Amino acid sequence: MNGLLFEPEREGDLKVLKEKILACRQCELSQTRNHVIFGEGNYKAPLMIIGEAPGRDEDIQGRPFVGKSGQLLDKILEACGFTRQQHVFISNIVKCRPPDNRVPSPAEASICMPWLINQIELINPGLMILLGSTALKYMAGPDYKITRDRGKWISCQGRLTMPVYHPAALLRDPSLKRDTWEDFKKIVWKYREMYDSQHYSAHV
Numbered sequence: 001m002n003g004l005l006f007e008p009e010r011e012g013d014l015k016v017l018k019e020k021i022l023a024c025r026q027c028e029l030s031q032t033r034n035h036v037i038f039g040e041g042n043y044k045a046p047l048m049i050i051g052e053a054p055g056r057d058e059d060i061q062g063r064p065f066v067g068k069s070g071q072l073l074d075k076i077l078e079a080c081g082f083t084r085q086q087h088v089f090i091s092n093i094v095k096c097r098p099p100d101n102r103v104p105s106p107a108e109a110s111i112c113m114p115w116l117i118n119q120i121e122l123i124n125p126g127l128m129i130l131l132g133s134t135a136l137k138y139m140a141g142p143d144y145k146i147t148r149d150r151g152k153w154i155s156c157q158g159r160l161t162m163p164v165y166h167p168a169a170l171l172r173d174p175s176l177k178r179d180t181w182e183d184f185k186k187i188v189w190k191y192r193e194m195y196d197s198q199h200y201s202a203h204v
């Protein structure tokens with residue numbers, strides 16, 4: 001099947017998947033949520049960003065990464081020359097907010113993650129970014145550590161994947177910003193290598 005025939009089907013499949021996810025009540029997080037956060041971005045994005053879970057702002061607005069962490073993520077993406085609309089699709093390990101922004105439990109993650117794996121398969125990104133230790137542990141395995149493994153390319157779901165600090169960690173400890181920027185520079189270089197050698201960034 002050629003690309004032209006395949007692309008609309010992929011988008012259609014994602015719309016069907018979205019309807020199913022928005023109606024999901026498979027775990028107890030459904031009882032306290034206001035919105036299910038499907039994710040946001042280009043349905044054919046070359047780069048998928050995976051965070052931990054929606055927070056308060058996301059639960060209210062129904063969009064991923066819209067609070068202070070999201071604003072910082074947008075700044076980093078902008079510095080890389082990436083936009084939410086064109087280059088990335090942003091999602092989370094769990095799609096509903098855990099009460100008090102606690103870390104999703106292993107049971108909640110294991111119930112919800114098949115949705116995320118479905119998204120990855122349909123969007124089919126060549127590159128993935130894991131934001132923070134929770135996304136790293138649930139996606140790559142419990143032996144990974146964000147402080148040790150950030151900035152290194154690993155394989156996850158058969159894709160080149162870069163773990164980086166979560167933007168919330170950068171807000172708590174601004175000294176982590178320097179390392180994080182080095183990690184994102186590697187992502188821009190890899191994106192140029194794999195997708196667009198002319199990709200413009202004013203800073204990389």
Ligand code: SF4
Binds near residue numbers: 108
């Ligand atoms: S967190 Fe995931 S599994 Fe639980 S209700 Fe929400 S969408 Fe369904």
